[in-house]
Amino acid sequence: MNQLRSKGFIRPLRPEMQGVKRAIDTGIIFVSMFASLELYQIPFTREYLILFIACTVLFGIFAEHQEIYHGWRGDPMFDDALRILLSWIGSFAVVSSGVYLLEPDFEFSKQVLELWFPLVPLGIILVHTLRRATLSFLRLHGLNVRYYAILGANPLGKRLNIALTEMPWLGYHFAGYFDDRVENPQRREQGELIEDDITGDFKELLKRSQRGEIDHIYITLPLRAEVRINQLIRELADSTVSVNIVPDFFTFNLMQSKLSSVKGIPVVSVFDTPLNSVLDGMAKRLEDLVLCSLILPLIAIPMLLIALAVKVTSPGPVIFKQLRYGVKGEPIEVWKFRSMSVCENGDTVKQATANDSRVTPLGAFLRRTSLDELPQFLNVLRGTMSVVGPRPHAIAHNEYYRKQIQGYMLRHKMKPGITGLAQISGCRGETETIDKMQARIHYDLEYIRQWSLWLDIKIVFMTVFKGFVGEQAY
Known part of the structure; x- marks a missing residue:
């Protein structure tokens, strides 16, 4: 009979509570609009009903993208509040733009909108904060508390325990580490056990x-102990404890790791791009277009003067076009002002070094100040590059370093950029040693892991002060 028994699927945690939170937030949006109309004695017409429905639907979409209703009890309230604010601003901006472009005849009270716009996020943030504060108060006073144990006295278990104990308001009390493999000498030698803290087997x-x-058991045993984990879970079924498996995915070099499912079958991505969703991709592209619209008018005349100077001071084309790898490792043509007397674009490309005879006098200045890279804003307009991202390398260099540095090609999971985290962190110029290229790749992958629009804005801002020039830029 056990063979016919369904093994079940992994479902979202308490989806009914998510529905309640969504319903409450929808009510706040409606009450805020109704109160704003009542204050200025304006009737609730069809136009306002359409506005309410459109903003509520879009807020729900943005909120889902920001995972407002997916957060576990350990999420900081500030992060939650910021996501709520961004979701509301995005939905309100989209609806306002749509009304202006598609239905200019709609007439709304400016006073009502000026009150309703800040009232909604304030109300939602206030309700979320009060809910968290109430639960935290109850837990700190011994109500709604849970006792948890960690099965697996290893670094992952310690990391989990530190994360939980640093948030006492969660109401989680630690019962101890449990591990029955203390006698394994190999594990002791490798430092996998936290012997002094083990409560029992x-x-x-x-x-x-x-x-x-x-109340809760967190199993942090390594993935290779699948048979042992299965046996332990079978024995724990003879109790009412809640069992949680914490897979040791940190043995992998995770990048934009996400949990998804295929008809209930859990799938964990190890290497992924942060621009998988349509909204993130559109936001990144819009960011590039906005930055180009601001920067290109400022650099148009300097670019013209540099082009004339390149043409006059040395023979050859003004623009040097070189094949490099773009997103997904596909070859793209990257433009630069020519700074050398040669245009190398073959299987072997020698990096510029100090006092390189190939570099023209004007080219040396352009390279030190990164002015030779200004034409790449045209690459951004074409969509082959981004303003912020990992710097593109010559194909010959890619083929060499991909064999020397593990994970090198992961930097191509995003469009190459004119500037990036590596550049503002001092990784510019010649990479004559593997260590220097490894440092650059480290920052490139860290950028992809941590990507956000705010990080892009920070990098652009820092580039103005420290990303253009460098002693190693030959």
Whole structure:
């Protein structure tokens, strides 16, 4: 009979509570609009109903993208408030733009909108804050508390325990580490065990669970212990404890890791791009277009003067076009002002070095100040590059370093950029040693892991002060 038993699927945590939170937020949006209309004695007409529905639907979409209703009890309230504010601003901006472009005849009270616009996020943030504060107060005073144990006295278990104990308002009380593999000398030599903190072995944990002393067990054993984990879970089924498996995915070099499902089958991405969603991709592209619209008018005349100077001071084309790898590793043509007396674009490309005879006098100045890269804003307009991203390397260099540095090609999961985290962190110029290129790749991958529009804006801002010039830029 056990063979016919369904093994079940992984479902979202408490989806009914998410529905309640969404319903409350929808009510706040409606009450805020109704109160704004009542204050100025304006009737609730069809136009305002359409405005309410459109903003509510779009807010729900933005909120889902920002994972406002997916947060666990450990999320900081500031982060939640920021996501709520950004979701509302985005939805209101889209609806306002649509009304202006498609239905200019709609007439709305400016006073009502000026009140409703800040009232909604303030109301939603206030309700979310009060809910969290109430639960935190109850937990700090011994109500709604849970006792948890960690099965696996290893670095992952310690990391999990530190994360939980740093947030006492969650109401989680630690019952101890449990591990029955203390006698394994190999694990002791490798430093995998936290022996001094072990409360007991698995049998002790099972007894305490059966007595109802423990509410949650987090299993942090390594993935290779699948058979042992399965056996432990079977034995824990003879209790009422809640069992949670914490997979040790940190053994991998995770990048934009996400949990998804295929018809209930859990799937964890190890290497992914932060621009998988349509909204993120559109936001990144819009950011590039806005920055280009601001920067190109400022650099148009300097670009013209540089082009004339390149043409007059040395023979050859003004623009040097070189094949480099773009997003997904596909070849793209990158434009620069020619700074050398040669135009190398083959299987072997020698990096510029100090006092390089190939570099023209004007080219040396352009390279030191990064002015030779100004034509790449045209690459951004074409969509082959981005303003911020990992710097593109010559194809010959890519083919060399991809064999020397693990994870090198992961930097091509985003469009190459004119500037990036590596450049503002001092990684510019010649990479005559593997260590220097590894440092650059480290920052490139860290950028992809941490990507956000705010990070892009920070990098652009820092580039103005420290990203244009450098002693190593030959």
